[in-house]
Amino acid sequence: MKPAPFTYIAPHSLAEALAAKAEHGDDAMFLAGGQSLVPAMNFRLAEPAALIDLNAITDIDAPRVEAGALRLGALTRHRDLQYDPAIAAANPLLGEAILHVAHPQIRNRGTLCGNLAHADPASEMPAVMLALDARLRLASHTSERWVAAQDFFEGIYTTACSDDEMLVEVAVPVTAPGTGTCFLEEARRPGDYPMMGVAVSLTLDTDGRCTNARLAYCSAGETPVLATAAADLLVGTDLAEDAVAAAAEQARHEIEPMGSVHASVGFQRHLAAVLTQRAVPVARMRALGETP
Amino acid sequence: MTEPRARITTKVNGSEESREIDTRLLLSDFLRHHLKLTGTHVGCEHGVCGACTVLVDGLPVRSCLMFAVQTHGREIATVEGLAAPDGELNTLQAAFRTAHGLQCGYCTPGILMTLTAFLAENPRPDEAEIRDALSGNLCRCTGYQNIVDAVLIATGQLTPEPAS
Numbered sequence: 001m002k003p004a005p006f007t008y009i010a011p012h013s014l015a016e017a018l019a020a021k022a023e024h025g026d027d028a029m030f031l032a033g034g035q036s037l038v039p040a041m042n043f044r045l046a047e048p049a050a051l052i053d054l055n056a057i058t059d060i061d062a063p064r065v066e067a068g069a070l071r072l073g074a075l076t077r078h079r080d081l082q083y084d085p086a087i088a089a090a091n092p093l094l095g096e097a098i099l100h101v102a103h104p105q106i107r108n109r110g111t112l113c114g115n116l117a118h119a120d121p122a123s124e125m126p127a128v129m130l131a132l133d134a135r136l137r138l139a140s141h142t143s144e145r146w147v148a149a150q151d152f153f154e155g156i157y158t159t160a161c162s163d164d165e166m167l168v169e170v171a172v173p174v175t176a177p178g179t180g181t182c183f184l185e186e187a188r189r190p191g192d193y194p195m196m197g198v199a200v201s202l203t204l205d206t207d208g209r210c211t212n213a214r215l216a217y218c219s220a221g222e223t224p225v226l227a228t229a230a231a232d233l234l235v236g237t238d239l240a241e242d243a244v245a246a247a248a249e250q251a252r253h254e255i256e257p258m259g260s261v262h263a264s265v266g267f268q269r270h271l272a273a274v275l276t277q278r279a280v281p282v283a284r285m286r287a288l289g290e291t292p
Numbered sequence: 293m294t295e296p297r298a299r300i301t302t303k304v305n306g307s308e309e310s311r312e313i314d315t316r317l318l319l320s321d322f323l324r325h326h327l328k329l330t331g332t333h334v335g336c337e338h339g340v341c342g343a344c345t346v347l348v349d350g351l352p353v354r355s356c357l358m359f360a361v362q363t364h365g366r367e368i369a370t371v372e373g374l375a376a377p378d379g380e381l382n383t384l385q386a387a388f389r390t391a392h393g394l395q396c397g398y399c400t401p402g403i404l405m406t407l408t409a410f411l412a413e414n415p416r417p418d419e420a421e422i423r424d425a426l427s428g429n430l431c432r433c434t435g436y437q438n439i440v441d442a443v444l445i446a447t448g449q450l451t452p453e454p455a456s
Contacts, residue, residue: 005295008315008361038357039338042318051315053362079351103428105406106339108351109358190427
């Protein structure tokens, strides 16, 4: 099938884009990378009457660090997370996770904000945002607001973005000394959506005790899952084997995977525990400044 | 209803092309049906097979996931631009012939374009790097081994066996 006809709008500023969205409302969709939207349009699962192409906009900021936060705008592509040395230096979890997202050809066009706004439950980057306690800026023609990542993902392909809003920017912390991260996933083939994936962020004090832990899972339910109870079992410990095992076991129960042709629910839960047990020690070593 | 139209000017394999098109026209269909460049193949139309891969401003992309209207002012490279004007195969293409790196040829243009960009960045890749670079292109015929060999031959890392 081919896409249904649409009015093509190519604004040159963010304000123009948001005004166009306000005018067309539900009938208009934003086109950034198009790597999730255009397949849907090719299948006619999406038939927007108007397409607002963001690629000619000149006032969307390039990635930058400001006040301890790495700020990534709506045209930051997956490719940038892989190759931009400033992003790699500021937050290594992004570059580690992005290697698992699709393939180079997809990453050359696809955008981080587009991927988050699409909110596929199996996508890696939404889980990464939860692990990083990211903040997402939603803007409309008349206002803007910041939303915590935990409050952004509401269901399958469903986010807190309202009909007149665009996800314009993501802010993630610059990874400070004492904080270590790790992303691991298990997929049938490299580049496939994972059967299970985990993004870990740990902060240790100078005695090596964990003061903060975030464990986030993808392909773990209708949204990415932040396993807070599992993370609580790590806080206050020195992340010895028994603490990690306990957290892995808790995570197994805390997620709500839906199963698929590639992996049963039981196998997804098993993978979550295994990946947790592998990822936490790696994040810990990185927090200590050691090479895993 | 009259369909929304747009006029675009794009450089394809070095030549400027100006056309009036439907805004919903995919880049893959623009290349094949409007410019008659049928070397770019359409396998899945949802971005997973890689047969439609072309270079836009030097980067490999899925032409089935871009609208032609998005390429206004951009430069596109397709498989037709690889050989010399007199038809002589370039080094990579010649290596594919030597190594028998294609059978039906359906995936081949997408693979050649992916590799053209890859080798520009990494002129002497090892086998693992080659296989990783190819991970976004599916081939049902060859089992990939001869494609990997073709790349090793093209990059001077493997001596082709003499033809029997």
